[in-house]
Amino acid sequence: MDIIDITVIGLGFTGLPTAVAAARSGLTVLGVDASAERVREISEQRPGCGLTTVTEQELNSALASGRLLLRHSTQGIPHSNVYVLCVPTPAGRHGRLDVSLLAQAADEVAKAMRPGALVIVQSTCAPGTVEEVVLPRIAAVSGLCAGLDFHLAHSPVRTDPGNVGVDTVPRVVAGYTPRCTELAVRFVSRVARRVVAVSSTRAAELVKIFENTFRMVNISLANELAALCRAQRVDVDEVLEAAGSKPYGFLRHRPGPGAGGDCIPVSAGFFTASARRHGLHSPVVDAAIAVNDAMPAHTVHRLREALAARGLPPLRRSRVLVAGVTYKPDTANVRQSAAVRVINELSGEADVAYHDPYVPSLLLDNGTTLVSQPVSAPADLVLIMTRHAAHEPVRRDDVPVFDCSSGDPVEVA
Structure with a gap:
């Protein structure tokens, strides 16, 4: 290999x-993944393999140029000028980081x-x-000294799956030493x-942790506003729209069935775990996490109330079809998805199925595997949890349809 x-x-x-952007800049890039299937789907350019963060055209161009090469991790890691670690860091017990990968x-x-x-x-x-995990491991295994023999930096990426073009978003960079920072800035640029x-x-x-925790707090606050508006018989969208007219000091967040994905709920957990580690309290963030965790059960509770108010059969005797199970529209990611948590809530009392063109199969907490059904599948009730803009709206004239994407079930006429 060259x-x-x-x-x-x-x-x-x-x-x-990151690999595609580096190849586009003229660098020779080797992409390595622990999943042989993931390597195959990228090399074969299967539909959806860009995970909505890379377009098919961008991927095809990078592979066709010969500047983007792919390898399964069992084939080993080669000598390289730069290594970028992009492996998952999920939350473990008590919100702490799982650093194993x-x-x-x-x-x-x-x-x-x-x-x-x-x-x-x-x-x-x-x-x-x-500093506490990556640096000592590299130094111990390699026998090299950080800042002298090798350079180490952190540059957390900001992604918005469903909106490609991560190279357009500013990147934060910091090195272990000033020289490390200089070299990292040169590459990330x-x-x-x-x-x-x-x-x-x-x-x-802390930049990455805080910016995602900020969103968690504000999404939870928007959900509390929605509950207050409901009690006051006020339209929450009207309040948010009017509040958004203020040109300073306000950033609009919408209520929903719960924030999900790899970053927002996970980062908030990292925030509180780090605070506890240093003997500090984080009551605002703790409260936001509690509100977010309660939203799926709250959504199901509100659905029960809506069914009873309309004289419809209760959930325990219903076949429920959930439309859209990803954590946000137009992605294939179900991690920390509020829709999946709603399905897990429903599965204890109803016959649940789902429809999502991005998710062919879904594993529930009870070990059951569901397969995506047509939107026309037999059902007594349809719940819209995630609205995918790239696909046809869910329409059923034969059964009630409730839109739960805002966290409060609203019957669709």
């Missing part, structure tokens, strides 16, 4: 767009890299992870239009 400029480890929602990736890079290499951690990290350098990797980690 000399590799950059090796990207992890080809998911953040790794693949990140530690494994750091070990593999340490075995392969040569003196002078730059390692950039792109995975979402709880504060202190880069090739894959992003704007780079914001901060003073330490801990600061960079």
Whole structure:
């Protein structure tokens, strides 16, 4: 294999767009993933393999140019000038970071890299992870000294699945030393239009954690507003629309059945776990997490009330079809999805099926695997949880349809 400029480890929602952007900038890129199936679907350019963060045209161009190469992790990690770690960092018990995949990736890079290499951690990290986990592992395995023999930096990526073009969003960068920062900024500038350098990797980690926690708090606040508006018989959309006319000090967030995905609820958990670790309290964030966690059960409770008010059969005797199960529209991601949590709530008392063109099958908490059904499948009740703009609206004239995408079931005429 020819000399590799950059090796990207992890080809998911953040790794693949980084690899494609680097290839587009003229670098020779090797994308590595632990899933052989994931490598195959990218190399074969199967529909949807870009995970809504890379377009088919961008991927095809990168592969056709020969600058983007793919490899399964069992084939080993090669020598490279730059390594970018994009592996998942899910929340473990009590909101703490599960660093197992990140530690494994750091070990593999340490075995392969040569003196002078730059390692950039792109995975979402709880504060202190880069210095306390990644740095000592690379140093111990490689026998090299961080800041002297190799360079280490953190640059958490900002992605909005469903809206491609991550290279247009400013990237935060921080190195272990000023020289590490300088080299990381130089590289990241090739894959992003704007780079914001901060003073330490801990600061960079906190930037990502805080900006997502900020959204969690405000989404939970919007859900509390929705409940208050309902009690006051006021239209919450009218209140939000009017409040949004204020040109300063207000950022609109919509109520919903619960925030999901890989970042918002996970980052909020990292925030509170880090606060506890340092003997601090985070009552605002704790309350926001509690509100968010309660939303799926609240949605089902409101649905029961809506059915009773209309004289419809209760859930326990109903066949329920849930339309849209991803955590947000026009993505294939069901991680932390409020829709999936609603299905898990319903499965204990109703016969539940689902329809989602992005999700062919779904594993429930009770071990049951469901397969996506046509929107016309037999049902007594249809719940719209996620509205995919790229597909036809859900229409049924034979059974009641309730839109729960705002968190409060509204019957669709």
